[in-house]
Amino acid sequence: MTTLTFCGAAGTVTGSCSHIESDVANFLVDCGMFQGNKTTQDLNYQPFPFSATAAEFLVLTHAHIDHSGLLPKLVKAGFSGLIYATTATCDLLEFMLRDSAWIQESNVDRLNKKLKRRGEKPVKALYTMDDAEQTLKQLKPVEYEQWFEPKPGIRVRFWNAGHLLGSASAEVDIDSSGSEEKLRLLFSGDLGPEEKAFHPEPDAPTGYDYIICESTYGNRDRDDYTLKRRRDALRDELVQGLSRGGNVVIPSFAVERSQELLHDIGTLLAEGEIPNATVYLDSPLARKVTEVFIKHAGAMEDIEVAEKDLFRHKNFRLVESVEESKAINRVKKNAIIISASGMCTAGRIKHHLKANIWRPESTVLFVGYQAPGTLGHIITSGADMVRIHGTECKVKAAIRRLGNYSAHADQTELIDWVLERGPVTGGLFLNHGEDDARAEMRKMLADRGLDADKIFLPSFDESFELHHGTPATSKGRPDTLPEKRIDESQLCRDWHNDYAAFILELSNRLQSTEDACQRSELIKQLSSVLQK
Numbered sequence: 001m002t003t004l005t006f007c008g009a010a011g012t013v014t015g016s017c018s019h020i021e022s023d024v025a026n027f028l029v030d031c032g033m034f035q036g037n038k039t040t041q042d043l044n045y046q047p048f049p050f051s052a053t054a055a056e057f058l059v060l061t062h063a064h065i066d067h068s069g070l071l072p073k074l075v076k077a078g079f080s081g082l083i084y085a086t087t088a089t090c091d092l093l094e095f096m097l098r099d100s101a102w103i104q105e106s107n108v109d110r111l112n113k114k115l116k117r118r119g120e121k122p123v124k125a126l127y128t129m130d131d132a133e134q135t136l137k138q139l140k141p142v143e144y145e146q147w148f149e150p151k152p153g154i155r156v157r158f159w160n161a162g163h164l165l166g167s168a169s170a171e172v173d174i175d176s177s178g179s180e181e182k183l184r185l186l187f188s189g190d191l192g193p194e195e196k197a198f199h200p201e202p203d204a205p206t207g208y209d210y211i212i213c214e215s216t217y218g219n220r221d222r223d224d225y226t227l228k229r230r231r232d233a234l235r236d237e238l239v240q241g242l243s244r245g246g247n248v249v250i251p252s253f254a255v256e257r258s259q260e261l262l263h264d265i266g267t268l269l270a271e272g273e274i275p276n277a278t279v280y281l282d283s284p285l286a287r288k289v290t291e292v293f294i295k296h297a298g299a300m301e302d303i304e305v306a307e308k309d310l311f312r313h314k315n316f317r318l319v320e321s322v323e324e325s326k327a328i329n330r331v332k333k334n335a336i337i338i339s340a341s342g343m344c345t346a347g348r349i350k351h352h353l354k355a356n357i358w359r360p361e362s363t364v365l366f367v368g369y370q371a372p373g374t375l376g377h378i379i380t381s382g383a384d385m386v387r388i389h390g391t392e393c394k395v396k397a398a399i400r401r402l403g404n405y406s407a408h409a410d411q412t413e414l415i416d417w418v419l420e421r422g423p424v425t426g427g428l429f430l431n432h433g434e435d436d437a438r439a440e441m442r443k444m445l446a447d448r449g450l451d452a453d454k455i456f457l458p459s460f461d462e463s464f465e466l467h468h469g470t471p472a473t474s475k476g477r478p479d480t481l482p483e484k485r486i487d488e489s490q491l492c493r494d495w496h497n498d499y500a501a502f503i504l505e506l507s508n509r510l511q512s513t514e515d516a517c518q519r520s521e522l523i524k525q526l527s528s529v530l531q532k
């Protein structure tokens with residue numbers, strides 16, 4: 001018997017982790033960090049819903065932190081097996097896991113200083129640089145489309161997923177003892193769109209017992225576009241934004257999105273299609289990752305400039321030091337500032353937003369998905385005021401969105417990919433998507449002929465028994481978990497979001513009331529409610 005448990009990315013788009021137990025192996029596919037609101041992020045500090053020491057190996061689909069970010073925590077918890085990934089993924093992780101560990105240690109150092117002043121006990125980092133270094137020693141690079149056997153009875157093969165440098169879908173064959181037929185599984189990982197710079201469109205063989213497919217954009221389609229039309233749209237946004245007399249700030253993920261933007265902006269500058277602006281890439285990780293992309297440039301597609309000139313335009317400033325980053329905030333106009341994180345949850349982008357979002361001549365251009373509860377989502381939802389590093393900032397900058405830089409396939413592309421992988425005899429699991437996206441994608445697939453009873457929307461920590469040629473059977477949550485790790489109602493918007501909104505609303509009410517007595521009365525009314 002084989003059991004599949006969804007330990008993350010069920011009803012949300014982060015924390016991807018699947019646990020597979022059979023009579024021949026106990027292993028994981030991905031081990032990602034939870035991102036989003038604070039309640040969701042708290043999941044990172046809870047114990048794994050499985051035994052880390054019992055897992056024998058791990059198959060990693062790609063390097064994005066929501067798929068790889070808890071690997072050092074897994075190693076810290078006792079996992080000693082090999083981590084199989086493509087060569088490019090291993091190259092990216094050399095920088096990404098160290099960067100993540102540095103963030104964990106730095107955040108805890110700052111927090112412990114505050115706790116010490118309050119007389120409270122210090123806390124420990126989620127994991128350390130030593131844990132990251134040990135994790136890197138356990139990486140095992142493998143090539144696309146080549147079978148490998150992590151253990152007798154298990155075969156795995158990677159296929160291009162078109163999402164990120166090195167990204168893969170994982171084909172897994174499980175040859176259980178006593179069974180005449182192998183169990184064939186396909187984990188999509190994250191799938192890229194058909195029109196994607198640097199990578200061909202996703203691919204994989206056909207005919208499976210079960211497919212586990214992402215559904216990030218399961219309820220939406222992009223406008224039809226080509227890479228040139230996308231670059232033209234970026235040109236229009238940059239020309240309009242710079243003409244306002246300020247800066248254009250672009251929150252961007254450090255890995256791939258930043259490199260695509262640099263490539264397109266460099267092309268536009270070379271062709272004289274945008275003003276001669278200075279372009280800052282303010283992210284130490286993005287700077288290092290850019291070197292990995294240069295290393296693998298020979299294998300990439302749709303590059304508009306000579307390989308020797310890739311990411312090296314004379315207007316580019318690849319910023320690394322804190323002093324250089326701070327200096328950017330003194331630049332008031334004619335700058336394009338690309339900085340991480342893409343959802344504005346942490347990192348240097350928050351400083352650049354704080355310096356620009358209140359200025360009517362500035363523009364903030366979003367080029368990627370914004371998870372509910374993140375600062376990016378709050379801004380793009382039309383907030384008039386936001387809190388950044390404890391400071392209330394009026395939103396006066398132009399807030400713009402450009403959707404065709406997403407690294408994820410849209411609804412039509414996801415559905416076509418699933419149908420092209422068929423037939424699927426046992427069932428299709430839709431994970432890595434919010435509930436409304438999964439439900440819409442399920443409906444569309446059923447309309448295209450798939451049996452709706454074989455399309456599953458797994459919940460957090462839900463386990464399924466898998467059998468060759470027959471539908472999966474839900475076993476609910478494992479008995480080893482005494483209680484739910486998270487209330488699903490808190491995934492999109494949690495009490496932290498409500499608290500921040502309340503503080504802003506209270507501040508606005510107090511500022512709009514000129515009479516001091518009325519302000520005092522309002523505070524008294526709120527105090528009386530708290531005392532009940």
